[in-house]
Structures are given as structure tokens and as C-alpha cells.
Amino acid sequence: MPKVGMEDIRKGQVIEAAINAIVSKGLSNLSMKDIAAHAGVSTGIIYHYYESKEDLLMQVLKASFRQSHEKVMETVEPIEPSLEKLLKHLENINLVPKDNPEYMAVFLNYLGEANHNPKIRDMINKLFKNLTNYIGQYLGDVSTDGQPLKNLPIMIIALGFGLGIMWTLNDQLYDINEMDQSLKKLITNYLADKNGGKSE
Amino acid sequence: MPKVGMEDIRKGQVIEAAINAIVSKGLSNLSMKDIAAHAGVSTGIIYHYYESKEDLLMQVLKASFRQSHEKVMETVEPIEPSLEKLLKHLENINLVPKDNPEYMAVFLNYLGEANHNPKIRDMINKLFKNLTNYIGQYLGDVSTDGQPLKNLPIMIIALGFGLGIMWTLNDQLYDINEMDQSLKKLITNYLADKNGGKSE
Amino acid sequence: MPKVGMEDIRKGQVIEAAINAIVSKGLSNLSMKDIAAHAGVSTGIIYHYYESKEDLLMQVLKASFRQSHEKVMETVEPIEPSLEKLLKHLENINLVPKDNPEYMAVFLNYLGEANHNPKIRDMINKLFKNLTNYIGQYLGDVSTDGQPLKNLPIMIIALGFGLGIMWTLNDQLYDINEMDQSLKKLITNYLADKNGGKSE
Amino acid sequence: MPKVGMEDIRKGQVIEAAINAIVSKGLSNLSMKDIAAHAGVSTGIIYHYYESKEDLLMQVLKASFRQSHEKVMETVEPIEPSLEKLLKHLENINLVPKDNPEYMAVFLNYLGEANHNPKIRDMINKLFKNLTNYIGQYLGDVSTDGQPLKNLPIMIIALGFGLGIMWTLNDQLYDINEMDQSLKKLITNYLADKNGGKSE
DNA sequence: CATGAATGAGCGTTCATTCAT
DNA sequence: TATGAATGAACGCTCATTCAT
Structure with a gap:
């Protein structure tokens, strides 16, 4: 320490x-x-x-990511293939905008800069990659079953961020508890499809 | 006119x-x-x-939304309950970041402002609501079946924006055609669940 | 024009x-x-x-040099080997601090910067070189007689600047007319030495 | 002490x-x-x-002058009328920019301030006066011979500073040993003129 | 004696906005 | 209509000076 x-x-x-x-x-x-x-x-x-405003603002983004990351992770460690844990993780993601509104605000503010600032874009991309990897680990070997599962982690993270953004801008848009149910159903059904998404 | x-x-x-x-x-x-x-x-x-820079920038956002909206809609009118048309719409959404990168760029740039600028926030919220409504119309009466379907349109739009943002910041993250397949499967499976998400 | x-x-x-x-x-x-x-x-x-303060200050130096240069030159053109013209030129140099005090002030102010600013140093060195060359042209072929004459132009310019600086900081230090006489004598005597400075 | x-x-x-x-x-x-x-x-x-930055910087100038003065003087004391000693002194002056570049740097840096800072101007003027006086003492009674000799000390100091400045900004401008010869010849010839510059 | 964190005035520079042309 | 010179407030940043430790 x-x-x-x-x-x-x-x-x-x-x-x-x-x-x-x-x-x-x-x-x-x-x-x-x-x-x-x-x-x-x-x-x-x-x-x-x-050193400068830029330096400070990069540290803000870093700290914000680190802090939020710890919050999301803390309750579900250790990471291992497990549907139960994946769903628990989904719950955490769903709660971020309510429990960490400042995090979502910071994230939204940096998103616009990401397009023209490579450092910020790289950081955000790294964040996406990390979060996606976590989902992948919860899915474990299941991911070898079929092609489509390759995209599931990305879809989950995209869904989490998309919902987070929408809820941050309008907290009346949906009920968080209900959304939790919907999300779980969405993911569970996708995983339950034995055809693995092979379009026949 | x-x-x-x-x-x-x-x-x-x-x-x-x-x-x-x-x-x-x-x-x-x-x-x-x-x-x-x-x-x-x-x-x-x-x-x-x-009148001012602010005025101009608001018109920019408005025009950007209007223009993009027309693009997304044009190929699937008229709107009526139809799974086929929903999937076609999904395809369009999935293509936005590739076909209209300027739209995504503008959107990302205004997102950060939305948090502290009520006018922008309201506009973006209205956009979300409109897009969500379209999805709802494709779903039609099916939506009366059960509670969870209430959230499907929101999830679809969140997913679309989430993926759009991620792809805009890193166009290597996923293959657009593959993602199209994954998205269709995700939504189809959800709709196919006759239990309507009632966790027993 | x-x-x-x-x-x-x-x-x-x-x-x-x-x-x-x-x-x-x-x-x-x-x-x-x-x-x-x-x-x-x-x-x-x-x-x-x-473009910037630095840009402006460089233009100030340039303009100051150009303007002063024109003043010093105007009365003695065209340049050709001639003791008479050299002495006339000497007169002009001797009058600079009185006739162009702002020029001397600007010059003094930039001198200190010259040590750490290569651009300024180069400009001042170029000025020195130009002025030295003029003296050399007034001297003409005489300069082939002996080694020491190589240094005479430099000594004249150094003397001119040295006196200019001293007079600028204290205009009571010497009488300009008397100094004119002394300078002419100093240079004339040096040129009159047929031995060309060969120390026997 | x-x-x-x-x-x-x-x-x-x-x-x-x-x-x-x-x-x-x-x-x-x-x-x-x-x-x-x-x-x-x-x-x-x-x-x-x-007390302040200004105070410190004034002490720096004072110390710099004192120190350099001691260096220039030390080898030729005691001061008495003597052509030989004058020439030796000339040699020392000629060597200052090479042997004491820091001194020249400090001097150049303060020159620009002298124009608008009376304290610095007075100090530099006093320095000029002191150095001029030394030359006068080497010349001794000779100085009563004629008017022009009144200006010789000033010309020597001006020449020394002028050359020092030029060499500091461009040490390729002249060869120090050769310049030593030229300087000695310049001064010797001036002194040798029995007419003492009486303009007839 | 000695430190260096802290202050705040002032710097060079940018830019939304105005207006004479 | 259309221009772009001009303004001046506000920005990011520096630094002489002070003072609690």
C-alpha cells in the first residue's frame, strides 16, 4: 500500500x-x-x-473510471464463468446512473471530446474493452459455442451505457427495477437459444 | 409547403x-x-x-436530428406492426454510425452539453422518445401482452446508441454485418419467449 | 514600389x-x-x-534597424573607396545617439535578449556585419596592404556602438563635436601608418 | 576588515x-x-x-562590477603613467569577453534596463567613469598636452565594450590575438601624433 | 533559520459580438 | 446584404511575495 x-x-x-x-x-x-x-x-x-488544465482533466477521467470500476466490480468478485454472477453484474451496471450520477455526468462530458482528442478516445476505448472482457469472463467457455456470443459482451456493455445515458438525461424514462427484470430476460433468452444464432 | x-x-x-x-x-x-x-x-x-452562437448551435442540433431521423425512417414507412419491419429498422439503426458518421459526431458533441443545458437535454430526450415510439409501433399490440415489452423499445434504442457510440470511437470493435445478426437474434429470442419475462 | x-x-x-x-x-x-x-x-x-508578441517584437527590431540604417547611409551614397566619405560616415555614426535616441534605446533593450534568443542574436550579428562591410568598402583596396586593416572596420563599428551606448546612458560624458574630431584623428593616424601595423 | x-x-x-x-x-x-x-x-x-527581487538584482550588478573590476586591475597595479602599462591594460580589456563571459552576459542583460531604471543607469555610468579614469591615470601628464587626449580614455573604454559586446554575440568575428595587435597600433599611433590633434 | 504551499495580480492570447463601411 | 476591423471580457498560466510550520 x-x-x-x-x-x-x-x-x-x-x-x-x-x-x-x-x-x-x-x-x-x-x-x-x-x-x-x-x-x-x-x-x-x-x-x-x-501541470496544466489538460493534465488535470485527464487525471479526472482516470480517477472517475477507476472509482466507478471499483464500485461495479466490488460485489461480484472473483470473476468466473457463472450465469448467476453475470446477472448480478448486470444489476450493478443497471444501477450505475442512479448510484453514481456524477460518474455518468463526467463520462458524458468526455464523450464529446473523445472524437477529437486521441488520449481521451484511447482511454474510453480501453474502458469499453475492459468492461467487455469482464462480461466475457462471466460467460466463460460458453463463448466457444457459436459465433454470435462474440458480440454478446459488446451488446451488454452498449446496452448498459445506452441505458445509463438515457436515464441520466431523463430519470423518468424507465423504472430501474423493471428494467433489471427486462435486461435479465433479454440476456437469459439469448443464452438459452441452443441454435447459437446460426441463421438457418 | x-x-x-x-x-x-x-x-x-x-x-x-x-x-x-x-x-x-x-x-x-x-x-x-x-x-x-x-x-x-x-x-x-x-x-x-x-441571433447568437448559442442560437446557431441549437439549430444545428435540430437540423441534425431532423435529417438523421428522415434517413432512418425513409426505407421502412409506413409504420405498422410487423416483425419484419422491426428487423429492417434494426438494420438501419445498426448502420447509422457507418453511413452517417457526422450525425454520430454531432450527437456525441452535444451529449456532454445536455447535462447542464436544459434546452439540449430536452431535445435529446424528445429524440429518444420519438425513436422509442417508432419501435413501439412496429411492435404493435404485442406490447399489451406483458409488462417487460414496455422496456423493449427503450432497450433497442439504448442498444443502438450504445453500439453507435462504441463503433464511432473504435470502428474495429465489431463487424457490422455480424452485429446485425446478433442484434436480430437478441430481439427475436426476446419476443419469442411466450412467458413474457414473468420470472416464476 | x-x-x-x-x-x-x-x-x-x-x-x-x-x-x-x-x-x-x-x-x-x-x-x-x-x-x-x-x-x-x-x-x-x-x-x-x-501573430504574437514575439512576432511583433521581432518586427520592431527589424524596422528599427532598417530605419536607422537608411538614416546613416542616406548622406554618403554611393559607396566607394574614399577617405573623405569614410570620415563623413564616421560623423553620421557619431551622431546616431543624438539624432536617433529611440534607436539606441531599442538596440540596448534587445542586446540583453540577444544572449538567449538566437533569432535576435542573428539579427544583431547581421547588422554588425553589414555595418562592418560598409566601412570596408570605404577603405577599398587599401585593405590589401596589411593584416591589421582587417580589424579596422570592426574597431570602427565597435567604437561607434560603444560611444553610442555610453552617450545614451550619459549625454554629459563627452561633447559630440569634440568627439568627432578625436575619432577622425584616431582613424586618420591609423591609416597613415605606412608600416601597416607590422610590429618590428 | x-x-x-x-x-x-x-x-x-x-x-x-x-x-x-x-x-x-x-x-x-x-x-x-x-x-x-x-x-x-x-x-x-x-x-x-x-528585501526583494529588485534588491537582489541590484546587488548582483554591484557584485558583478566589483568582481570584474578587480580582475581587470589586479595585474597592472599600481597605477602610474606608463605607456607599457596602458598597453598591458588594453590587453586585459581585450580578453574580458573570453576570460569572463559571465561578466559580459550580466552586463548585456542589465544594459537594457539602464535606460529606464535610474539606479542601474547610475551604476553603469559610474563604472564607465571609473574605467575611464584608470585609463587617464595611465596616460598621466600627457593628457595636458592637448584637447583630443581628453577623449582618448573614453574612446578606449567604448572600444573595449563595443568589441566585447560584438565578440560575445559572435566569437568568430575576430581573432583575439590579432585584435590585440590592432588595438595597440591604433592607440600607439594616436599617441605618437605630436600635433596632438590640434586642428590647424 | 529554512521550507515550500498558497495567494492573487497580471501576463499573453482568444473570441463572441458589434458596427462603420 | 456583406465585410472584417475592432473591442474587451475572460481564459490558462506564471510568479513575486508571504507565512504557517
């Missing part, structure tokens, strides 16, 4: 302030002054802890 | 230029000068057609 | 303002706001005419 | 560091942090020894 000094605490506080500032003002309108105000410090000191 | 004058043509050209500018520079780095340059006009004239 | 448009006039005004600002505040304390104030314009517009 | 305490040693170290920092970064780009880094101390402690 690495020692956490005063400096790391401060750095964390600035990140936290930046996340709050992004949530309330949006990434594209965000000034260093905003972040400083949210953190209750002067603008100058931020440059003591981070 | 409203008369389309010189003014409207010009307005359209500016919108088109703005879309191109967003695609190539990103919404957050976009200056009026960029847009003017893309349109081949002076910055001053833009203020003759639009 | 190139056409001089409105833009060139403006650019010239900004250069003039920058020179005045350098004279009164010094190069190292100079802000774009200072220059704008001296020119009676906003800071923003300067960037319409010059 | 004043007692030299720990404090004075520290003060000297800071001055030395500041000179090095000026040489490597230039006066106008110099931050207190740079100086502190060069001295291996914290920025805070510098304010224990010096």
Missing part, C-alpha cells in the same frame, strides 16, 4: 472539485477559476499539483 | 458548415470564425441569420 | 507604439497592454496584425 | 546563483525559483537575505 501524503490528499481534493465543477457547469464551459472555487483554493495552487 | 427563399438557403449553408466544423474541430473548440471559414462567408453575416 | 494599404499603415502605427513603449518602459517590463495603450487601440487588435 | 559571518557567505552564494541563472536564462526570463534552484535553497530564504 503506497503512503498517502498531504500532497496526495490535496490532489484528490482538486480532482473531486473538478468533478463537481464538471457536473454543475459542464466540461466545455469549465474554467480553472471554477475548479479553484469548487475546491476553495486559488487558481495558482492547482498548478502546483497538476 | 413554406416558401424557401434565398435567406433559407443561406441559413442552411451555415448550418451545414457548422456541422462540418463540429466534425473536424469538436464543439468545445469551435469558434464563429471556424464556422464562417467552413461556410466561406464572413463572421458578421452569420449574425444576420442567427 | 509596393502598394501601401490601410493594413500596412496600421501595422506601422503598432510598431511605432511598441518602440515608444520600449523607450519608456523597457523591453523586459513591456506588456501588450502597454503597447496597445501607446497605440490607442485595444489589445485584441494587435493580434489581427501580428 | 569586516567580519564575514555565515550570513554573508549565504548572501554571496545567492548572488553567485543569480549570476549563473542570468547567464543561462537571461535577466528577463529569470524567476526567483530559478535563482533558488541554482543556489540549492528555497525561495523563501532568499527573502531573508534580500
